[in-house]
Amino acid sequence: MSVRMTQITALVLQSIAAGFRYGFDVMEACQLPSGTVYPALRRLEKAGLLKSRWEDAASAHAHGRPRRRTYALTDEGWRVLPEAQSRLQEIRRLLGDFPPVETREA
Amino acid sequence: MALPHLWIRVTSALVPRSDRGDWIEEWDAELAATGGGMRNAWGSLGDAWYLRTEGWTMDAMWRELKAAVKGHLRKPFFTALAGVTLAIGIGANTAIFSVVDSVLINPLPFPDASRLVSYNHEAPGLGVKVPVIPHSQAMYLHYLENARAIQSFAVFGDDAVNLITDGEPRQLSASQVTQEYFRVLGVQPFLGRAFVEGEDRPGAEPVAILGYPLWEETFGEDPSVVGSVVEMDGVRRRVVGVMPQGFQFSDEDLWIPLEIDTGAPDTGSLQYIGIARLADGATIETANAEMEDLLLRFAEANPDELGPEIMEQTGMAADVKPLKDVFVQDARQALWVLLGTVGFVLLIACANVANLFLVRAESRQREQALRAALGARRGDVLRQYLTESVTLALGGGLLGLGLAVFGVRGLLALAPTSLPGILKIGIDGSVLAFTALISVAAGLAFGVFPVFAYGRRDISNALKEGGRSSTTGRETHRARSTLAVVQIALALMLLVGSGLMLRSFVALRNVDPGFEPAGLMTFRFALPAAEYDDPARILAFHRELSDRLAAVPGVQRVGMISGLPLTESKTAGPMEPVEKPFPEGELGPIVERRSITPGYLEAMQIPILQGRALTWEDQADQFRGIVISENLARAFWPDESAVGRRIRGQGNEFSWEVVGVAGDVRFDDVEDEPLTVAYFPVLRGTPEEPGGSLSMDVVVRVPGDPLGSIPQAREALRAVDPRLPMINPRTVEAVVKESMASTSFTVLLLGIAAGIALLLGTVGIYGVISFIVSRRTQEIGVRMALGAPAQTVLRSVVGQGLVLTALGLAVGLAGAWALSRALASLLYGVSATDPLTFGGTALLLGLVALAATWVPARRASRVDPVEALRAE
Numbered sequence: 001m002s003v004r005m006t007q008i009t010a011l012v013l014q015s016i017a018a019g020f021r022y023g024f025d026v027m028e029a030c031q032l033p034s035g036t037v038y039p040a041l042r043r044l045e046k047a048g049l050l051k052s053r054w055e056d057a058a059s060a061h062a063h064g065r066p067r068r069r070t071y072a073l074t075d076e077g078w079r080v081l082p083e084a085q086s087r088l089q090e091i092r093r094l095l096g097d098f099p100p101v102e103t104r105e106a
Numbered sequence: 107m108a109l110p111h112l113w114i115r116v117t118s119a120l121v122p123r124s125d126r127g128d129w130i131e132e133w134d135a136e137l138a139a140t141g142g143g144m145r146n147a148w149g150s151l152g153d154a155w156y157l158r159t160e161g162w163t164m165d166a167m168w169r170e171l172k173a174a175v176k177g178h179l180r181k182p183f184f185t186a187l188a189g190v191t192l193a194i195g196i197g198a199n200t201a202i203f204s205v206v207d208s209v210l211i212n213p214l215p216f217p218d219a220s221r222l223v224s225y226n227h228e229a230p231g232l233g234v235k236v237p238v239i240p241h242s243q244a245m246y247l248h249y250l251e252n253a254r255a256i257q258s259f260a261v262f263g264d265d266a267v268n269l270i271t272d273g274e275p276r277q278l279s280a281s282q283v284t285q286e287y288f289r290v291l292g293v294q295p296f297l298g299r300a301f302v303e304g305e306d307r308p309g310a311e312p313v314a315i316l317g318y319p320l321w322e323e324t325f326g327e328d329p330s331v332v333g334s335v336v337e338m339d340g341v342r343r344r345v346v347g348v349m350p351q352g353f354q355f356s357d358e359d360l361w362i363p364l365e366i367d368t369g370a371p372d373t374g375s376l377q378y379i380g381i382a383r384l385a386d387g388a389t390i391e392t393a394n395a396e397m398e399d400l401l402l403r404f405a406e407a408n409p410d411e412l413g414p415e416i417m418e419q420t421g422m423a424a425d426v427k428p429l430k431d432v433f434v435q436d437a438r439q440a441l442w443v444l445l446g447t448v449g450f451v452l453l454i455a456c457a458n459v460a461n462l463f464l465v466r467a468e469s470r471q472r473e474q475a476l477r478a479a480l481g482a483r484r485g486d487v488l489r490q491y492l493t494e495s496v497t498l499a500l501g502g503g504l505l506g507l508g509l510a511v512f513g514v515r516g517l518l519a520l521a522p523t524s525l526p527g528i529l530k531i532g533i534d535g536s537v538l539a540f541t542a543l544i545s546v547a548a549g550l551a552f553g554v555f556p557v558f559a560y561g562r563r564d565i566s567n568a569l570k571e572g573g574r575s576s577t578t579g580r581e582t583h584r585a586r587s588t589l590a591v592v593q594i595a596l597a598l599m600l601l602v603g604s605g606l607m608l609r610s611f612v613a614l615r616n617v618d619p620g621f622e623p624a625g626l627m628t629f630r631f632a633l634p635a636a637e638y639d640d641p642a643r644i645l646a647f648h649r650e651l652s653d654r655l656a657a658v659p660g661v662q663r664v665g666m667i668s669g670l671p672l673t674e675s676k677t678a679g680p681m682e683p684v685e686k687p688f689p690e691g692e693l694g695p696i697v698e699r700r701s702i703t704p705g706y707l708e709a710m711q712i713p714i715l716q717g718r719a720l721t722w723e724d725q726a727d728q729f730r731g732i733v734i735s736e737n738l739a740r741a742f743w744p745d746e747s748a749v750g751r752r753i754r755g756q757g758n759e760f761s762w763e764v765v766g767v768a769g770d771v772r773f774d775d776v777e778d779e780p781l782t783v784a785y786f787p788v789l790r791g792t793p794e795e796p797g798g799s800l801s802m803d804v805v806v807r808v809p810g811d812p813l814g815s816i817p818q819a820r821e822a823l824r825a826v827d828p829r830l831p832m833i834n835p836r837t838v839e840a841v842v843k844e845s846m847a848s849t850s851f852t853v854l855l856l857g858i859a860a861g862i863a864l865l866l867g868t869v870g871i872y873g874v875i876s877f878i879v880s881r882r883t884q885e886i887g888v889r890m891a892l893g894a895p896a897q898t899v900l901r902s903v904v905g906q907g908l909v910l911t912a913l914g915l916a917v918g919l920a921g922a923w924a925l926s927r928a929l930a931s932l933l934y935g936v937s938a939t940d941p942l943t944f945g946g947t948a949l950l951l952g953l954v955a956l957a958a959t960w961v962p963a964r965r966a967s968r969v970d971p972v973e974a975l976r977a978e
């Protein structure tokens with residue numbers, strides 16, 4: 001199943017590629033509300049561009065918090081990433097600037 | 107639990123069950139990890155909605171829609187029954203809403219209409235029933251000069267002019283307006299120009315502006331009429347403009363300037379209605395406060411017109427309000443009641459259709475169980491049901507819209523003529539939106555019903571049984587019984603409401619207006635003041651017309667009055683007995699003043715209780731006698747005879763001798779107590795200011811059909827003055843009927859609504875009981891096979907129906923009692939909680955429900971046990 005690459009899905013995909021793993025982190029990175037980010041995550045996952053898994057519960061509890069769901073790009077996701085990025089640039093060119101996604105320091 | 111987490115749980119209801127656990131955990135964890143508050147939690151709704159609707163592609167929905175429509179077409183009887191039921195409910199609502207929309211909701215058809223205000227006074231102390239207390243010329247000039255909260259201000263008064271076209275005299279209704287009038291309303295003539303400064307001052311050339319319909323019909327849409335001179339009432343007026351199509355303010359045909367002499371304005375006669383446009387930044391409150399202040403200043407400066415005692419006694423105060431309020435005074439309450447009423451009808455219709463759907467859902471249990479076994483979720487079933495019910499409701503709505511188009515036409519044909527033409531009633535965009543909205547709402551309402559009724563049932567059980575259940579599930583039973591109870595309750599509430607209105611109507615019909623309307627024909631004439639400027643000539647006209655009418659074969663009595671009872675014409679003022687005048691500043695009773703000719707009281711059959719009626723001799727010697735009403739005589743001389751006493755207009759020098767006392771007459775409204783009246787001769791001026799009534803209502807008593815005398819009456823009028831039109835000839839009974847029109851209109855509509863409710867409610871309870879019986883056929887068969895007598899079966903089924911009926915009646919009576927207050931102000935001569943009406947309608951509905959129960963019960967008691975056990 002394919003997904004239509006919109007500004008939002010492209011932003012979400014790009015921010016996960018940049019290293020944001022959790023839903024709320026992606027939200028912060030894209031500066032979009034949760035009601036927008038989550039449906040995009042669902043769509044990308046369903047299209048096979050993202051995969052999600054639960055963190056290890058023990059290590060999460062060791063940090064004193066519940067386990068969180070993490071998102072990562074699939075091989076297919078990495079394959080379409082350049083396309084998404086060029087799409088973003090095109091949109092940026094057409095619509096002007098919007099919040100850039102920074103690269104998270106390793 | 108913290109609010110965000112609680113919210114997650116609420117929205118999780120939308121998430122498909124298989125994903126729900128993980129979904130909650132993910133959101134909880136994110137919120138916990140980031141310390142996010144509600145700001146971040148809101149989005150869970152969007153996420154949940156996305157997951158719920160994922161599969162809802164346009165394609166799938168389209169397929170579902172087609173399946174639903176096909177399903178409806180496969181069951182034409184069911185579909186027709188449900189569709190027509192809904193169409194009645196939705197159509198009634200659409201029709202009433204279109205009236206509510208244009209009368210109460212839509213703004214007046216003028217630019218920036220929200221800034222338009224009625225700029226007048228109120229005077230609660232006067233106790234007269236008028237929408238506003240208008241201005242005198244002097245007051246108008248005072249406000250015009252000093253008010254700052256309004257950017258433009260105009261006053262107008264009603265007038266009538268006679269126009270001769272093609273040799274036929276015709277009376278036209280004219281508005282006399284000051285020159286700012288068109289600027290206030292924000293509309294300019296589309297041909298020619300509006301009035302200009304100075305045209306409303308004495309000595310200016312007489313001009314007129316035509317309304318579009320008059321220009322179209324009488325002047326053949328000829329643009330060159332602008333600039334030409336037309337004779338009206340003996341005055342040659344130059345036409346300076348034509349107003350655009352659709353422009354009308356108070357149902358007038360044309361506009362002429364209201365002449366006001368700024369040097370010596372008329373005082374004391376408050377007869378010009380004010381309209382204004384608020385200035386930028388001003389509000390109704392600030393305009394009102396300023397006007398209040400200006401009114402006090404005016405009263406101080408003009409103690410002759412508005413002395414402090416008068417101000418106090420009448421409670422006269424500024425009254426600035428939205429202009430629209432003036433038009434919808436009386437209609438407001440009745441309309442809301444009607445809208446509520448048809449809302450009830452729709453609810454009953456929905457209950458009926460919900461019941462039909464329940465029946466259908468029952469027979470589809472196997473289908474649904476199969477779908478569930480194949481992996482359909484509860485949400486899918488819900489969606490299927492809702493698609494079916496909403497498509498059905500939209501179909502019903504479409505049909506209802508058609509009904510409403512005719513309904514509105516019927517409504518307008520029946521509606522009291524007092525519905526002002528300025529409120530353009532019809533079906534427009536917002537009405538369509540309303541219809542669509544209630545259709546969808548109705549569809550959702552009865553669509554979810556079966557899902558809740560069946561939703562909890564064990565699917566595997568349903569599959570096994572395949573509908574072959576000996577008794578239906580408890581929930582469906584309860585659902586269906588609830589529907590029956592609700593229907594009966596709603597129907598009773600409507601019946602009580604219409605019963606109360608019907609009793610008011612009967613009470614109104616039985617009121618003695620103080621005269622005998624049967625056998626009377628009436629019409630009006632208006633003499634042009636320019637020609638009838640001599641009292642002797644006026645009197646001669648009245649006398650000659652009376653004689654000619656009396657000479658018509660068959661005519662028994664002829665009389666004239668300046669303003670027939672129960673019509674809108676109104677002249678009144680305070681009066682006092684000469685021998686004991688009211689102290690300065692105290693206001694005497696407000697007395698209706700009418701001029702009559704000899705024969706009027708006799709023609710109307712108003713009894714003379716003391717003294718005598720007026721004669722032509724009283725008329726000739728214009729300063730002699732008057733007749734007063736009994737209640738006025740009692741007010742001034744409670745224990746003595748009024749005949750021979752003298753009364754006068756309060757504060758006036760000139761007085762009149764009471765020569766007779768006549769019976770009381772209801773003047774204002776049939777439902778209002780009779781007003782105090784003074785009957786003057788035709789010539790009722792004072793020696794200083796002689797004058798007479800130029801416009802009179804003629805009453806002619808004839809045996810047989812009163813309308814049959816119209817042609818001869820017209821001939822008689824023409825013989826006296828060929829240029830005078832006969833205005834509004836009709837029976838006096840029609841006048842009385844019209845004064846009750848708004849009540850009878852409400853009665854009619856409530857009656858129709860209650861009739862529909864009764865019908866639908868009866869069908870409803872019949873459907874419920876017969877379905878219960880059909881479901882119990884097997885059980886009844888077993889019982890009868892075991893020896894239960896038919897009587898017991900009958901009693902058991904009827905008993906079941908009666909319990910439902912009794913419950914419904916109890917709820918309905920309580921509901922009607924709670925709602926009766928809304929009706930109270932519309933009632934006359936009957937209490938809003940009238941026990942007879944409550945009891946009678948409950949009894950009627952109980953009997954109808956009993957009959958609806960009886961038929962299926964009889965069928966049950968005749969069940970053949972063998973057949974029953976074999977059944978299904």
